[in-house]
Amino acid sequence: MTHSEENYLKIIYHLSLKSEAVVSTNAIANVMDSKPSSVTDMVQKLAEKDLVSYKKYQGVSLTEKGKKAAVNIIRKHRLWEVFLVEKLHFSWDEVHDIAEQLEHIKSEQLTNRLDEFLNFPTEDPHGDPIPNKNGEIPKLTRQLLADAPLQQNLICVGVKDSSSSFLQYLNKQNISLGTTLQITEKEEFDKSLKLVIDDEQMTVSHMVANNIFVKQL
Amino acid sequence: MTHSEENYLKIIYHLSLKSEAVVSTNAIANVMDSKPSSVTDMVQKLAEKDLVSYKKYQGVSLTEKGKKAAVNIIRKHRLWEVFLVEKLHFSWDEVHDIAEQLEHIKSEQLTNRLDEFLNFPTEDPHGDPIPNKNGEIPKLTRQLLADAPLQQNLICVGVKDSSSSFLQYLNKQNISLGTTLQITEKEEFDKSLKLVIDDEQMTVSHMVANNIFVKQL
DNA sequence: TCTAAATTTTAGCCTTATCTAAATTTATTT
DNA sequence: AAATAAATTTAGATAAGGCTAAAATTTAGA
Numbered sequence: 100m101t102h103s104e105e106n107y108l109k110i111i112y113h114l115s116l117k118s119e120a121v122v123s124t125n126a127i128a129n130v131m132d133s134k135p136s137s138v139t140d141m142v143q144k145l146a147e148k149d150l151v152s153y154k155k156y157q158g159v160s161l162t163e164k165g166k167k168a169a170v171n172i173i174r175k176h177r178l179w180e181v182f183l184v185e186k187l188h189f190s191w192d193e194v195h196d197i198a199e200q201l202e203h204i205k206s207e208q209l210t211n212r213l214d215e216f217l218n219f220p221t222e223d224p225h226g227d228p229i230p231n232k233n234g235e236i237p238k239l240t241r242q243l244l245a246d247a248p249l250q251q252n253l254i255c256v257g258v259k260d261s262s263s264s265f266l267q268y269l270n271k272q273n274i275s276l277g278t279t280l281q282i283t284e285k286e287e288f289d290k291s292l293k294l295v296i297d298d299e300q301m302t303v304s305h306m307v308a309n310n311i312f313v314k315q316l
Numbered sequence: 317m318t319h320s321e322e323n324y325l326k327i328i329y330h331l332s333l334k335s336e337a338v339v340s341t342n343a344i345a346n347v348m349d350s351k352p353s354s355v356t357d358m359v360q361k362l363a364e365k366d367l368v369s370y371k372k373y374q375g376v377s378l379t380e381k382g383k384k385a386a387v388n389i390i391r392k393h394r395l396w397e398v399f400l401v402e403k404l405h406f407s408w409d410e411v412h413d414i415a416e417q418l419e420h421i422k423s424e425q426l427t428n429r430l431d432e433f434l435n436f437p438t439e440d441p442h443g444d445p446i447p448n449k450n451g452e453i454p455k456l457t458r459q460l461l462a463d464a465p466l467q468q469n470l471i472c473v474g475v476k477d478s479s480s481s482f483l484q485y486l487n488k489q490n491i492s493l494g495t496t497l498q499i500t501e502k503e504e505f506d507k508s509l510k511l512v513i514d515d516e517q518m519t520v521s522h523m524v525a526n527n528i529f530v531k532q533l
Numbered sequence: 534t535c536t537a538a539a540t541t542t543t544a545g546c547c548t549t550a551t552c553t554a555a556a557t558t559t560a561t562t563t
Numbered sequence: 564a565a566a567t568a569a570a571t572t573t574a575g576a577t578a579a580g581g582c583t584a585a586a587a588t589t590t591a592g593a
Contacts (some may be wrong), residue, residue, distance in 0.1 A: 101549075101550090103549080103550065103551095123570080123571085124570075124571060124572085125569095125570060125571080133550095133551075133552090134551080134552065134553080135570075135571060135572085136551090136552075136553080136554095136571080136572070136573080136574095137550070137551055137552070138571095139571065139572055139573085140549095140550075140551085140572095141550075141551095143572095144549095144550095155558085155571080155572070156557090156558055156559065156570080156571055156572075183426075186433055187426070187429040187430065187433055188429065189425075189429070193425075196423075197421070197423050197426050200421045200422065200423075201418075201421060204414070204417045204418060205417065206413075206414050206417075208406075208410075209400075209404070209414050212404040212405065212406070213404065216403055216404055318579075318580085320579080320580065320581095340540080340541085341540075341541055341542085342539090342540060342541075350580095350581070350582085351581080351582065351583080352540075352541060352542085353541080353542070353543080353544095353581085353582075353583080353584095354580075354581050354582070355541090356541065356542055356543085357542095357579095357580075357581080358580075358581090360542095361579090361580095372541080372542070372588085373540080373541055373542080373587090373588055373589065
């Protein structure tokens with residue numbers, strides 16, 4: 100499988116989790132920053148290899164075979180992210196581009212030994228679950244900060260939107276993986292939240308609160 | 317730079333160390349397992365990018381810029397090999413193909429942090445020197461087993477021929493990185509050597525002795 | 534020196550992954 | 564239901580990397 104094919108599978112997987120099971124050509128082109136016609140070409144190739152099922156004008160979905168391949172790529176991506184953050188001390192907003200390259204390295208043995216070396220982590224630095232060797236994806240106990248209860252001790256365990264700009268915003272606000280906080284007030288009007296972090300008061304918008312994952316301590 | 321360009325630079329570098337400074341199209345094609353005509357195409361492209369100097373029918377050599385790039389790829393390859401052997405417990409005959417992929421990952425920061433994580437190693441698992449951040453290549457104190465003195469305590473530090481079959485032969489003979497041994501006798505006729513390893517006697521051919529690097533203890 | 538052999542380059546073609554522009558199908562709106 | 568808009572596919576082009584076969588150049592032998 101080529102890098103490009105792997106990227107398509109990964110993106111189709113992510114899109115079909117977010118919205119419908121069937122993904123449109125246009126949606127893929129948007130995410131990939133390419134043209135719908137290019138997507139059509141590739142999707143037809145993937146369909147021939149039985150990695151996606153595809154009917155003209157009707158969108159694509161992953162076959163079992165395609166889903167397995169996609170999950171494996173995501174497994175590799177997230178394991179490498181753990182490696183980069185835990186062992187090489189990168190921060191969570193720096194690792195994506197490098198992991199994007201490392202995820203294409205082909206060696207099942209390498210993946211499994213890396214997994215072992217990292218002590219079989221179940222979540223990556225952004226709080227996303229890491230599929231195991233058999234492709235099983237661990238269930239998460241986390242919830243969105245926007246949905247969490249008032250006055251509880253919460254620990255920040257990840258983000259939904261892992262765009263570099265969002266992660267940099269969080270760094271600026273001194274929010275990172277492992278930060279503990281409480282919600283002191285929810286504003287009805289705009290759904291913004293008042294938080295206490297290390298005895299410091301601050302306010303975050305709903306948009307932000309809806310992109311941060313927390314667990315109750 | 318593409319993977320392919322990087323591979324060419326690496327191979328031209330290795331060939332010009334082994335033989336002359338100027339490398340022939342044919343020699344490159346042999347090592348790459350491709351055709352001389354393909355090599356010509358690529359070499360012309362590399363010349364345009366000022367990575368090699370090239371005159372029709374006269375062979376190629378690396379420019380300063382090309383040499384820098386080649387050394388950087390070799391640095392990455394060898395650092396990853398150390399990682400695979402020391403941290404993920406691969407054996408030295410398994411790492412080459414994986415390192416061949418990892419050497420193309422693009423991130424200077426990644427390379428330097430990996431270097432640091434591994435404690436700035438100066439040799440890879442095959443005993444080859446690892447260029448530092450500035451492209452400087454440490455001098456080695458090693459010598460070929462075939463050239464080493466009799467009755468001295470020697471430690472095996474690497475191999476010249478790192479083909480999988482040779483490394484597997486060594487594994488079978490219980491010779492590996494760190495093995496200590498003495499030469500008890502040199503046979504004039506065929507240049508074979510009698511060795512003692514862990515109080516066990518054994519004989520190796522000149523061909524083998526000429527491919528193992530040792531240091532005097 | 535002149536020819537034969539070996540090496541190297543050119544020319545033309547293939548594949549992969551893209552693109553633009555045009556055509557087609559589906560969806561929406563009046 | 565027809566007309567228009569939006570989405571999707573087809574057709575044809577391009578660039579990278581590689582191949583084969585043929586032409587050109589260099590090297591070596593007689």
